[in-house]
Amino acid sequence: xxxxxxxxxxxxxxxxxxxxxxxxxxxxxxxxxxxxxxxxxxxxxxxxxxxxxxxxxxxxxxxxxxxxxxxxxxxxxxxxxxxxxxxxxxxxxxxxxxxxxxxxxxxxxxxxxxxxxxxxxxxxxxxxxxxxxxxxxxxxxxxxxxxxxxxxxxxxxxxxxxxxxxxxxxxxxxxxxxxxxxxxxxxxxxxxxxxxxxxxxxxxxxxxxxxxxxxxxxxxxxxxxxxxxxxxxxxxxxxxxxxxxxxxxxxxxxxxxxxxxxxxxxxxxxxxxxxxxxxxxxxxxxxxxxxxxxxxxxxxxxxxxxxxxxxxxxxxxxxxxxxxxxxxxxxxxxxxxxxxxxxxxxxxxxxxxxxxxxxxxxxxxxxxxxxx
Ligand code: GDD
Ligand code: MG
Numbered sequence: 441x442x443x444x445x446x447x448x449x450x451x452x453x454x455x456x457x458x459x460x461x462x463x464x465x466x467x468x469x470x471x472x473x474x475x476x477x478x479x480x481x482x483x484x485x486x487x488x489x490x491x492x493x494x495x496x497x498x499x500x501x502x503x504x505x506x507x508x509x510x511x512x513x514x515x516x517x518x519x520x521x522x523x524x525x526x527x528x529x530x531x532x533x534x535x536x537x538x539x540x541x542x543x544x545x546x547x548x549x550x551x552x553x554x555x556x557x558x559x560x561x562x563x564x565x566x567x568x569x570x571x572x573x574x575x576x577x578x579x580x581x582x583x584x585x586x587x588x589x590x591x592x593x594x595x596x597x598x599x600x601x602x603x604x605x606x607x608x609x610x611x612x613x614x615x616x617x618x619x620x621x622x623x624x625x626x627x628x629x630x631x632x633x634x635x636x637x638x639x640x641x642x643x644x645x646x647x648x649x650x651x652x653x654x655x656x657x658x659x660x661x662x663x664x665x666x667x668x669x670x671x672x673x674x675x676x677x678x679x680x681x682x683x684x685x686x687x688x689x690x691x692x693x694x695x696x697x698x699x700x701x702x703x704x705x706x707x708x709x710x711x712x713x714x715x716x717x718x719x720x721x722x723x724x725x726x727x728x729x730x731x732x733x734x735x736x737x738x739x740x741x742x743x744x745x746x747x748x749x750x751x752x753x754x755x756x757x758x759x760x761x762x763x764x765x766x767x768x769x770x771x772x773x774x775x776x777x778x779x780x781x782x783x784x785x786x787x788x789x790x791x792x793x794x795x796x797x798x799x800x801x802x803x804x805x806x807x808x809x810x811x812x
Contacts, residue, residue: 441540441559443486444532446525447474447547448494453662456782456800457764462496463661464547465503467747469673469682469728470694470712472503473660476550476680478512484555486543490515490536492528527631530622538619544633546613546659550669552678553614553655562616565591567649569621569641572614574657582659583611583634585650593648598634609650612657621646663780663796667762670745674708674726682710690725700737718754730765753789761793770807 451463464474478489489512493500497518507514517532529544541562543555553572562570571593573585586595586606597604624640625631641648656678658669672678684692690707697715708725715729719737727741730748735741738755749766756769759776767781770789775781778796785799788807
């Protein structure tokens with residue numbers, strides 16, 4: 441079976457993390473998100489993967505190559521301009537033969553949904569398009585799907601206001617489609633599943649079904665959810681392998697990393713390769729440190745994701761924040777409460793970055809500039 445992953449979006453809501461890194465390549469516990477997703481597909485025997493690309497495609501292609509390192513066959517299809525979610529699939533169908541029912545994934549959803557069971561559901565109902573549905577507390581940022589008693593979709597409402605919400609089941613961004621439905625998509629034009637193809641299929645009376653699942657599911661596309669997925673992953677809500685030596689108590693340590701004996705590490709904590717953790721530093725999971733990070737003396741880290749090469753000086757407090765590649769954080773700084781620090785940022789000593797503040801790549805914040 442072929443699986444198409446939509447990886448062409450710009451990931452605007454995840455900026456500044458996605459300024460230089462396409463959303464599918466943001467690390468999830470030190471592995472690109474897309475690698476984690478494709479590993480899930482492989483566990484279901486799906487190895488023929490087509491990527492619908494548009495934004496920063498080289499980063500993706502250079503990392504995965506032909507996919508053979510992961511035991512996959514990866515085909516890359518570029519869009520000259522963003523063609524939208526359904527337009528991207530139509531564009532692929534022009535270039536690659538889609539042989540049978542095809543799985544389509546939004547390239548930012550992490551899930552352990554049973555794909556085999558979803559496919560059986562699709563086949564049993566002679567569905568033309570089947571949409572995986574997941575319950576959420578706040579459906580407003582998603583597509584809400586209304587079904588009849590047999591599970592046939594009656595209405596699809598993308599990003600509804602609260603007054604239009606009739607169900608807490610939303611489109612999980614995972615579909616099984618019959619390639620023939622693509623005849624309803626105009627060629628070479630921007631066309632979305634959500635606002636275009638699904639409404640058209642419903643209008644012409646094609647059978648579209650919703651497949652509800654209680655499997656783990658998250659869209660990683662905002663900083664809050666990016667932190668949440670690390671929390672869930674490290675707390676064991678979804679099973680994945682971590683790199684490094686398992687030291688017990690949910691602590692994994694990569695090669696050539698040095699932890700001062702006075703440091704206190706309380707799992708779940710994943711430490712990459714070539715990291716250094718200084719005197720009396722205190723790490724309380726969930727914490728992820730990418731390769732080549734340094735944490736100085738007396739630092740406190742809790743609920744933190746560090747990408748690669750972060751240099752954290754002494755007596756720094758990092759709590760509920762994300763720090764991207766090659767940042768430098770000066771002594772006595774506090775970075776807390778949902779702060780997101782982009783690549784190559786320098787934070788001088790004594791700053792307090794809090795309340796969801798976002799610092800764009802390559803900025804320098806002079807010592808003691810932000811202190812409220
Ligand atoms: N190739 C390509 N071309 N991919 C695209 C394009 C495009 O023009 N536009 C968006 N994508 C990809 C994005 O990269 C992402 O992987 C996926 O399509 C979904 O786009 P998002 O921007 O993340 O959409 P969303 O999260 O607001 O809403 C979608 O996902 C929700 C579930 O997470 C919708 O499908 C909702 O209905 C759904 O509930
Ligand atoms: Mg999304």
